[in-house]
Amino acid sequence: MVVLCVLAATTFWVLNALNKDNYSTVVNQPIEFYYDRNEFIAVEELPSSVRIEIYGNGWDLLRKYFRVNVVPFPIEMTNPSTQDYILTSTFQRALAEQTAPTQLSAILEDTLHINIDSIVTRSLKVDLDTSRKILAGNFRFASDIRFHPDSVSVTGASSIIEQKQGTIPVVWDEEELSHDYSQMLPLHVPKEHEDLIYLETEEVLVEFEVVEFLAGNRRLDIRTINFPSSVSVNLGDSTVVMDYLVDEREVEALKELEFDAILNYRNRNREDSTVQVSLNKVPPFMDSIRFSPDHFKLIYD
Secondary structure, rough: HHHHHHHHHHHHHHHHOOOOOOEEEEEEEEEEOOOOOOOEEEOOOOOEEEEEEEEHHHHHHHHHOOOOOOOEEEEOOOOOHOOOOHHHHHHHHHHHHHOOOOEEEOOOOEEOOEEEEEEEEEEEEEOOOOOOOOOOOOOEEEEEEEEEEEEEEEEEHHHHHHHHEEEEEEEOOOOEEEEOOOEEEOOOOOOHOOOOOEEOOOEEEEEEEEEEEEEEEEEEEEEOOOOOOOOOOHHHHHHHOEEEEEEEHHHHHHHOOOOEEEEEEEEEEEOOOOEEEEEOOOOEEEEEEEOOOOOEEEOOO
């Protein structure tokens, strides 16, 4: 019985207190931004509320605190991509009218930060990152990498599209290829950008041919050029062994070529008085050329 009396008294006191005026509290006032969503897109999540201090009748404050029938305050923008913040002082009077019958004492945040881009459409070239290892061992590209289509139309946030620098990569998960390639591959859009840009085409055909380069070696005669009479190298019976890779389609053509190991005095290393071995000709179908020995010591009279 005592408990019921205390509860009833407390309830009566609370109800009586809520009927009084001149209470104050801090609440989160919902806000909503209005702009042309066909022309602009929010790159980052926009603020959904602003903290305000209000005063008035206890019942009104209680409803505001628990957001009972609280309508978001509208913030209209005609060209939001040209600004990255909004001063709350610009809408304080309008917000005060909406918070009635409570009275707006202050907006506790002076600035709302926003990041809204204009929506643009651009054509981006399809690209494949060939800096990573794609081909196996001694295989090389035998053709250009072809994309069908070779460019795609992209629509979305201007700042995100500008980051692409005119290209968009395909998603590549193949490694150590040793054969010609022709596959449909998806275009790569980072997960954080998926809601910010739209691709007219989401995958493209990627094609290229490959060729194997075969290992070989050859013993070369040495020829010196541009040496002054006072400088020489001790060749003796020395020869140079050249190791190389050659396009498998050009093995017969390689057999027809004569090579010399060249020691060119003009290319000497002045710091250690040596001269590097070079080749008198380097056909385009050879690769990874190495010499043993690869340099000789200069002898000055």
